[in-house]
Amino acid sequence: MIMKSYKKIFSYIVFPTLAVGSGILITAFLLNFTSNLKLSWSEKNTASAEITTLKTEVVEVTPENKIGYFLKDIEKNPKLTTDSYLIGDIDTGEIIFDKNTDTAFPVASVSKLMTALVALETLEMNKEIKISGRAVNTYGTSGELYAGEKMKISTMLYPLILESSNDAAEAIAETQGRNEFLKAMNEKAEELGMKNTFYGDPSGLSARNVSTVSDLFKLTRYIHDNENQIFEISKKYKMEAERNVWFNNNKLIHQEDYIGGKSGYTDEARKTGIALWNVPITETPEGRNIAVIVLRSSDRFRDTMALVNYTKQNIFYGEKDKALSFVPIEKRLEPAFKNWADLAFVGDIMLDREVKKSVERYFNGDYNALFKNVVDDLTKADIVFGNLVGPISDQGMDSKNLYSFRMDPKALPSLAAAGFDALSVANNHINDWGKPAFDDTLRRLKEANIMPVGGGVDFKETEAPRIIEKNGVQIGFLGFSDVGPELLEASDNRSGILLASNPRFEEIIQNASNLVDVLVVSFNFGVEYEKVTDRQKELAHKAIDAGAKIVAGTRPHVIQDVEEYEDGLILYSLGNFIFDQAFSKETMQGVLAQVRVDKSGIKKHAEKIIKLNDFFQPQSPVELKQ
Numbered sequence: 001m002i003m004k005s006y007k008k009i010f011s012y013i014v015f016p017t018l019a020v021g022s023g024i025l026i027t028a029f030l031l032n033f034t035s036n037l038k039l040s041w042s043e044k045n046t047a048s049a050e051i052t053t054l055k056t057e058v059v060e061v062t063p064e065n066k067i068g069y070f071l072k073d074i075e076k077n078p079k080l081t082t083d084s085y086l087i088g089d090i091d092t093g094e095i096i097f098d099k100n101t102d103t104a105f106p107v108a109s110v111s112k113l114m115t116a117l118v119a120l121e122t123l124e125m126n127k128e129i130k131i132s133g134r135a136v137n138t139y140g141t142s143g144e145l146y147a148g149e150k151m152k153i154s155t156m157l158y159p160l161i162l163e164s165s166n167d168a169a170e171a172i173a174e175t176q177g178r179n180e181f182l183k184a185m186n187e188k189a190e191e192l193g194m195k196n197t198f199y200g201d202p203s204g205l206s207a208r209n210v211s212t213v214s215d216l217f218k219l220t221r222y223i224h225d226n227e228n229q230i231f232e233i234s235k236k237y238k239m240e241a242e243r244n245v246w247f248n249n250n251k252l253i254h255q256e257d258y259i260g261g262k263s264g265y266t267d268e269a270r271k272t273g274i275a276l277w278n279v280p281i282t283e284t285p286e287g288r289n290i291a292v293i294v295l296r297s298s299d300r301f302r303d304t305m306a307l308v309n310y311t312k313q314n315i316f317y318g319e320k321d322k323a324l325s326f327v328p329i330e331k332r333l334e335p336a337f338k339n340w341a342d343l344a345f346v347g348d349i350m351l352d353r354e355v356k357k358s359v360e361r362y363f364n365g366d367y368n369a370l371f372k373n374v375v376d377d378l379t380k381a382d383i384v385f386g387n388l389v390g391p392i393s394d395q396g397m398d399s400k401n402l403y404s405f406r407m408d409p410k411a412l413p414s415l416a417a418a419g420f421d422a423l424s425v426a427n428n429h430i431n432d433w434g435k436p437a438f439d440d441t442l443r444r445l446k447e448a449n450i451m452p453v454g455g456g457v458d459f460k461e462t463e464a465p466r467i468i469e470k471n472g473v474q475i476g477f478l479g480f481s482d483v484g485p486e487l488l489e490a491s492d493n494r495s496g497i498l499l500a501s502n503p504r505f506e507e508i509i510q511n512a513s514n515l516v517d518v519l520v521v522s523f524n525f526g527v528e529y530e531k532v533t534d535r536q537k538e539l540a541h542k543a544i545d546a547g548a549k550i551v552a553g554t555r556p557h558v559i560q561d562v563e564e565y566e567d568g569l570i571l572y573s574l575g576n577f578i579f580d581q582a583f584s585k586e587t588m589q590g591v592l593a594q595v596r597v598d599k600s601g602i603k604k605h606a607e608k609i610i611k612l613n614d615f616f617q618p619q620s621p622v623e624l625k626q
Helices: 002-034 108-122 153-162 166-176 178-191 213-226 229-234 300-314 320-325 353-362 367-371 375-379 409-417 434-447 459-463 505-513 534-545
Strands: 067-071 084-089 095-099 128-130 150-152 238-241 244-247 258-266 270-279 288-297 315-319 341-349 383-388 422-424 451-453 466-470 473-481 518-524 550-554 562-565 568-571 576-578 589-598 601-611
Touching (some): 084 300, 095 213, 108 153, 108 229, 108 258, 108 270, 128 166, 153 166, 166 178, 213 288, 229 258, 288 300, 300 315, 341 550, 353 367, 367 409, 383 518, 451 473, 473 505, 473 589, 505 534, 534 550, 568 601
Parallel strands (some): 341 383, 383 422, 422 451, 473 518, 550 568
Antiparallel strands (some): 067 315, 238 244, 270 288, 562 568, 589 601
């Protein structure tokens, strides 16, 4: 009887109690386990180029919190050239994906964001300061500031941010005392928890200015939340103040959903950038505010856009059970692996004389307006090349040629924003205002991150190809003039240009071709307004025979033949891209040549015609009828 009672107790009380208790323990363990799940994956490499595989850290999903970032396809990865990057949610502080988050690199002009922040928080913005000769003598000419000029600090933020003026950075720092200002910059970094950041100057010229993408994300969020006027300035097209007009030199301002940022470049830092975006990755129309930060990039624009497009295409923010219903705004993402480069070639660019008058009269001095119809076509290319007909400088003396050109330096940011990566300076007009203007042009182009082709500080630099690597393909550029000026020929200790009459002409090309996958040789040759000459054919064929893959010709001011010779492409004359020769239909048009290359050479090419309107604006390209 007693045994039966015990059995009943165990059957109806003890065993059920143990079962319930075990269930509770198991459930608690599973909940604890699932609440700590995070999505991540490692980096991969391909044989020919690094394919960056994203390490994604998704917000934790628990029964209490079902909102987070979700990855749609783990196999999709953008091709990047940057050594370090981060994408983060500005509002929540969540890091969506990143690489080398805490590795410090030089940051170049991205430093100016901290310069602007410290100025806003420590200086009197309405105070008018006198710009010193020391500040103006800082390397670089962006901003066009003058010694003795007086300007409010609030106004000086515009050349600092829009044109990345090093002079403005130094002038602002001197207001408080340069050393004290730098101390304040570093103290602010420490206050924000930027543990791996140091500022050695206010401009970013110093290689000692270092930070990490993680630290820069902290800075970005702080500015966005507390001094967002900095980013508001950074997305302006231009700013006018008394005698000054400053233009934004950041290509990203033309992109949809861009809401501000800052870019930089030095040889040590390579290309750097912080860019803010509002991306439509939710089910609601307002989207998410994200920051894209890249350090040590070979192609900042492409890397940034690849990361933004990847986010739009492959990331969803919202509830977990709705993640699969998300439809990307963009129909497709650029292929994860791209082993080719798209090149764009245009002809003569002359922004003086009637072109300059047109810009001043009809576009209020805004050179960006010249490119508005073609900027999308140009920026789609990996590399854009043209011929700069004359110096772009405010120095030198008029040589009193029949036609003497000297272009306003204020046009440089517009050339950079339009997508130009390289410009030939080896032409008959480059010495129109003498050697000081030529040397100043070389300096300004380099500062604007546009490679001067065919000219250099000495013969060694002049004959060395300008090399740009895109998607694992190395493209080199050489430039020769066949019409002088002989007085500006480069020598061992004198700056100048390459002449086609150089007895080492073929050797120079052969040496350059051995250094790259694809060599482009540009010529300023031929007879104005005429057909292709025997001399043009001779030089072009010799260049291809010596190792060039592409020959790009300028000077005749009219469109000439396109020839496929051996395994190369010859564009004898690309005509006028921007010029004021309105006396004929033929001189008011040029060619946009689009050439795709890989390591083996030319894959395909197409030519489109670009016509100029009465304001000397290039119009949208149309197919060229052969």
